Amino acid sequence: MRAPAAMHRPETLEELLAILREHGDSAKIVAGGTAFTILWKAGLLQAEHIVSATGLHGLTDVRADDEALTVGALARVRDVERAEATRRNSPVLASALRLVANVRVRNVATMGGNVAEADYTSDPPAVLSALDAVVTIRDKDGGRDLPLREFLVDYFETALRPDEFVTGVRIPILAADWGGTYLKLLSRSAEDRTCIGVAAFLQHATDGTCAGVRVAVVGGNPVPLRLPEVERQFVGQEPSMEAFAALAAEYAAAADPVADNRGTASYRRRVMAPLIVRALRRAARGTNDAVFA
């Protein structure tokens, strides 16, 4: 039986960071609580101190400047998906967030919690990874910025130290000549977690070739799978089915899928390639949306 934990509800970031510094490893943050509570009730988390972030004032803004969309860590997924700034500057992210969980979960789940949970089946990290998002982190003495791809380390593991706190996510805005999509495969019921999710973005050059491509896959790898080298080789090619298939095959070969009740490793590897092709076709058409596969 777990010893009773102490509850903290700081009202300022400074207070929160001080509590984290003081208790280090024995403290655990709870934001929206949608991931935390499940693990806590199941006895899968140990902590002597639970620090609620929802008493803080702030860190809920969703703002855009010319270069990036900035989302506060405590912004609720549902607010981010509905924010004008998101819809205008990152329509694929806005739509992908609408496919996360259900309204009740999105009403409380935070963007910070979503990335900090580091769940290999989470959807937003696919889009965020493809968009080269950067996680902003603070501790009592200062802070650092980490690209999401360095922030996410392994299954349910991030690069955060126990005294660090995510304050937000910075998402670079793509030029208007990019098209993109997020494709989410539910291998079982409509209420299930993602089996494979593919974020794909494609930029057409004026000569009809590809000026740029980004593909990130979740569900088939410990962290979102992105292969910048493979993406680079794609630049200058015709956006043909063959070219899409070749790129997709490289991703499938590089993936390191885990087996769970949603599919074996082999299944995930096999469906990944055709889903990437499908996503790239949509991206090439510029659908700028997120849909179920």
Add this chain to the structure above:
Amino acid sequence: MIGQRQTLLDARDRVTGRIPYTINLEPPGTLHVAILRSTVPHARLVRVDASAASQLPGVAAVLTRDDFAGSSIRPLFGPVFRDQPIVAMDRVRYVGEPVAAVAATDLRAAEAALESIEVEYEELPAVFTPQDALAAGAPLLHESFDDRAPGYADIVLQGQGGNVCNKFQLRKGDGLAGFELADEIFEHEFSSPPVQHVSMEPHAAVASFEGDYLTVHTCTQTPYAVRDALAYMFRLPASHVRVVVPPVGGGFGGKTYAKVEPLAAVLSKMTHRPVKVHLTREEEFVTNRKHQAFIKLRTGMRRDGTIVAREVQALFNAGAYTDISPRLIKNGGYGAVGPYRISHVHIDSYAVFTNLPSAGAFRGYGVSQGSWAYESQMDMIAEAMGFDPIELRMRNLLLEGDTFATGETLHGIRFPEVLRDATTLFEAGRVPPPAEDDGSVKRGRGCAVIIKSTITPSTSAASVKLNSDGSLQVLTSTVDMGQGAHTALSQIAASALGVGVGSIGVVGPDTDVTPFDLTTSSSRSTAAMGAAVREAVFDVRRQLLDLAAQQMEVDVTDLELADGRISVVGDPASGRSIAEVVTASRRGTLAGNGSFVTEGGLHPETGQGIASEHWHQGAVAAEVDVDVATGKVTVRGLRASVYAGTVVNPINARMQIDGSVSFGISQALFEQLIHDEGHPANSSLSEYALAGLADLPEVFEVSLIEDPDNDEMHGLGETCLPPVMPAIANAVADAVGVRIRHLPLTAERVLDALEEQR
């Protein structure tokens, strides 16, 4: 009234959330229970030491096997064989079996105390499939079968030995010799996994012993069976045990027979306080389930498409204890013949013990497993022999006056009509075309038709009380689980008395008050209890007319009762109201009784006799999309048709069919309990996938086929569930040419089959 849409009696309580489910009950002083469960699939129990746990703060009692030593309480229960212990005695037989239980002042204290109970197991070899359990040298789960519970006259006990829990057999015509008449013989094996009921309300019970009088509130579907089990257990006269059933939050068969009540009752006896057991979702998954089944089906065909012979070898996985398996494998056995005219039939159906949680009643009751086999094979035969699958069925479907495999002559048979009605789904343009435009999504169509019995023999009794204000109370042990049974019974009573539904009150199951009923399951309540209620109303009606005749000094044959008034035929002005007659009689209330008893039974060796009082007939047609890139199956259109006889409340009838269809889609595509060496691997709703709103087809039609000339009511609670799974599998085969013989049709399974085919 009958045949009219009727709002549920307690609708208001249901939308305010005030409806008093068992889980809300907590009399003052209630103790809460946490259960320590086995962590191994099969073991000798070497030691259970609860001494430390019982000293912890808040703990009132810890129940272990030691509490039964020298006690007069009988620790074993079960509806057919009393083979299931309240807590493990000498051995554990599945992961999740209760080993000890703590009753404490609050749930957290009870849970905390579990960690202080020490258990030592000496592991034994275990078996998880019926095939392994029947193999030579397999470890045995039970050494003896001596404690048979009385009752259930329809259940023949035979075939026990080894790990066989029970056997059913049927021989019709020349049996296996019939295959000599066949031009072609088809043989395939089909399997269905264990699945769980997942009623939203879990099992819960509150028991309190006062002296030697035991009261239990519980969400059971079988109040009398629970009462009798408890009376036997505590050596009490049945009159000292009272079982009350509040509204139930979904049953689907999962809440039949004693489950958590014995544990609550024993702890109450030990502590002299009310004790509440309320299972967690995880515990639900090891408490009851549908039988896993492996069915070998051999079918002999004539060149012209006539089925001449069928052999069924069915293995049902009973799990660790008998529960109701002996009846289920009987229904599942003869149910596997299908709604077809077959001259020569040979059936062997077995329930087999394994080291998994016990299986019990489940919506569809054995028929799902059998029809999954025969309706899948029907399409395989049609394809192999070059017949249209609908035509092949039509050629062989049972007709009015035919004999079924059990030898009984069938009446009220409408199979061709039901099947034809379902397949109207396929008329052009009803279901919109696939959405994906890259050619990877294929469309297919399939159908299935099934026959299902209702529990026979069975007994239902009802009482009514006519009050001096003319209102009528119906006393019934039928459980209201959301199927609208109480509302339907009030409609039947109102119509029999000739009054409005507003003056009818229904008193739900309370074994101290409401008369006997076998069970609320098997789609039987409206029909069987309805008949009993009608007879009880006719009983008071007769008394009422006799009294009126005396009061009005006329001959009773000159009287009529209409619109709540009794008057001389042809002279409405002479009338008196029901209230006036009852009041003037100075009887206070008039009481009436009614019962409905059916007879039947099957011969142990030949399976010939009467299996069912009437037969449920249902068909489903489905259109699906299959994504060949992912193997994902999406049901786009579905039409379910059922022969309904007389419909009491059309909205309730339709809703039960809706429910059956969503159960069916869920089982066709997603549901399966997974185990790893006997350890449950998906005991939560995130790991155990269930169909939701978005998994239902956009074209979804329900058709009730009524018969104005027949006032027989047909149960509708489950008839349209079994055909859903094979209809979908047949549609998948039609779409992409792969035949999946093992449920569910997961995306991965379909993709594997597609790759094998390439």
Add this chain to the structure above:
Amino acid sequence: MSDGSEIFLLNLRVNGRAHRVPVSADDTLLDVLRRDLRFFSCRETCGLGLCGSCTVVVDGRAVSACLAPAFTQDGCEVRTAEGLEDTDDLHPVQQAFVDEQAFQCSFCTPGFLMSTVAMLEEDGPADVESALTGHLCRCGSYRQIMAAVGKVAGDGRDGTGE
């Protein structure tokens, strides 16, 4: 407040009335509502945010009470199905559920009601399907539920299609 103790004094308004409940770190909002305050319309089926049977409206939004650590709800305004009706009249959403008979066992009903109420108050008649995904009705009363919600949302949907 940030005292970091093992008992937290939770202040909550439920259906307009103030409550003060001592809670531990193990308590969820659902525990407080059912066990301490006896609002039995919220019910646990999955405990995982999946089924919606524990749905309540917190500060105007539908949430799963089973996923909310109780102490993080300090100062919140909670509404449950018990608080929907006026003295005599059912809330229009409740009435629509009665009229369409949008339930069988009704275990899921209060959850559907609260999500619908939140949807209507937040957005007006919005995307009904999306508001109601993540709500399980094991009895399969979905079409009648959609008809009831469609009726109050004014989209004229007919649940049974017949």
